Amino acid sequence: MGTASSKPTAVATTSSNDEKSHGTLNEVTSSLASLHLKSPSSADGSLTLGNIDSWESYVASQPKLELARTILNHSNIRSALASRSATVADVHVFNTEVDFKTGPITNQKSSGRCWLFATTNVLRYNIMKKLNLDDFQLSQSYLFFWDKLNKSNYYLELAIQHADLPLDDRLVYYLSDELISDGGQWDMVVNLLETYGVVPQPIHPESLHSSLSSPINTLLKTKLREHALILRSLSSSLRSSPRPVSEETILRTLRSKKEELMKEIYVVMTATLGVPPKPDEKFVWDYYDKDGKAATWSGTPLQFYKTFGYDKYSPSDSFSLINDPRNAYNKLYTVDKLGNIYVNTQVENLKDAVVKLVKAGQPVFFGCDVGQFSDRDAGIMDTALYEYENAFDIKLGLSKADRLRTNESSMTHAMVISGVYLDPATGKPLRYKVENSWGETAGEKGYFVMTDAWFEQFVYQVVVPKALAPKDLVKVFESGEKTVLPPWDPMGSLA
Structure with missing residues (x-):
């Protein structure tokens, strides 16, 4: 199990457990007695001026807190409390990296497409090597279009x-x-790749609304909610018909209506995102290699993906290792209505997988909570980055499991690990090189440094090919014996 059980402990009722229960009760009573709590100022739980007076008295007795008041009421707490020692220690230097550097640094702009950018950033590694390129991007908007259309239909x-x-x-x-x-999630992007393939960015370039997705999302959501009500109403009418209607006829009728409604979604999407090539439609791509030599490739998106998208390790033959300490390790999980499948395991297995993949020359897709203890400008992710505890005389005591249970944290962003700094003495990773998709102005020319401590607390997912994964975890994955979590479980959050 993880750091805490996912189920409440049952209260013992049999005589054989009486002694254990009595001992536990004594421990709780002793613990409560050691708290030295005063009687509350408010009998009904409301906030009183007596509370304020007491707290003000405490602050007045602490010069450090008075200084914090002087400084922080007109300063951004992140910039004011950034740890100089952490910033100095988190250098962008790595002694183990993949053997080929891709470019340019990508930019998802004002959209939530990080998972598609992370995926295409991994795929282009093989494409650029095979085609002798020094500057190349796959079309993220191509995958974005098909994903959005499929989500609407679903x-x-x-x-x-x-x-x-x-x-x-x-x-x-x-x-x-x-x-x-x-x-999205890894399993979703694999489905897109296998169904639609990929194309170079010039074949389906960015549009305003692929880079600025909020306006189109707002409109599509409005229409889809309206469509859902239309389908519900039609379903109710069919089922309440005086003449019995078979379930097969009802479903066929509803799906016919759905396709009529989906036409509106398609019209809106193609007008704002462009018409992408179909997966079996041939396109012609003219390009220069890094030596300045002109070349041409012709084929379908699926052919391009199968020919260039991967070498030894196919995305469809890779799976997710997740570190979720709320739930039992070495078990297979899925989230209802989402379809993602992953093996939950100790965080050390995620770290070992990253090191193994980087040494094998394979960039790593991973998911994390990027907003926690990170600095976008400096490109640093470090649990010691901000001096909150010293400045406010507090302790931040949530565990990784606690954060998941209380909506404090979830997987919010996907990126790529392309290097590590290994301790020369132990071989253990101390920090990781992270390729982001926020453009070259973020971090060190688009790259971030992530400490090992930050990895432990805020990395949730690492995607690993079966061939490079621990055999016991591959066995768990292939068993197919899944525990189904509810749709709103934090492991169903979309990076």
Whole structure:
């Protein structure tokens, strides 16, 4: 198990457990007695001026807190409390890196497409090596289009599937909130690659709304929610018809209506994102290699993916290792309605996988909570980055499991690890080189440094080819014996 059980401990009722229960009760009573709590100032739990007076008295007795008040009321707490020692220690130097550097640094701009950028940044490694390129991007907007269209269709399929549930049912309400997020998971991108392939960026370039997705998302969500209500109403009418209608006929009728509604979504998307090539449609790509030699390639998106997208390790033959200390390790999990599949394991296994992949010359797709203890400008992710505890005389005591349980943290961003700094004495990783998708102005020309301590606390996912994964974890993955988590579980968050 992880640091804490995912289920509450049952209260003992049999006589054989009485002694243990009595001992536990004594421990709790002793612990409460050691707290030395005063009687509350408020009998009904409301905030009183007596509370304020007491707290002000405490601050007045602490010169450090008075100094914090003087400085921090007109300063950004992150810049004011940034640790100089951490900034100095977190150098962008790595003694083990993949053997080929890709470029340019990509920029997802004002969109949530990091998972697509991380994936294409991994794929282009092989493409650039095979085609002798020094500057290349795959079309993230190509995958973005097909993902958004499929999510729209899936949302309406779920509306049909759950048309009998009330609108305020937790599942229905959740699905209507998270219907077409820009984000995604590894299994989702594998499905896109295998179904639609990939194309070079010039074949389907960025549009305004692929780089600035909020306006189009707002419009699509409005229409899709309206469409869901139309389908629910039609379902109710068919089922309440005076003449019995078979379930097969009902489903066929609802799907016919859904396709009619999806035409509106397609019209909006193609007008704002452009019309992408179909996966079996031939395109011609003219390009220069790094020696300035002109070349041409012709084929379909699926052919391009199968020919150049990977070498020894296919994305479809890779899987996710997750570190989720709320749940049992060495078990297979999935999130309902999402379809992601992953093996939950100790964080050390994620670290070992990263080192093994980098040594094998393979960049690593990983998911994390990027907003925690990170500096975008400096490109640093370090749990010691900010001196919050010293400045405010507090302790930040949440564990990784606690953060997941209380909505404090989840997987918010996907990036690529392309290097590590290994301790010369132990061989253990001390820091990691991270390729981000926020442009060259973020971090060290687009690259971030992540400390090992930050990895332990805020990295949740590492994607590893089966051939390079621990055999026991591959066995767990291939067993197919999945524990299903609810759709709103934090492991279902989309990076």
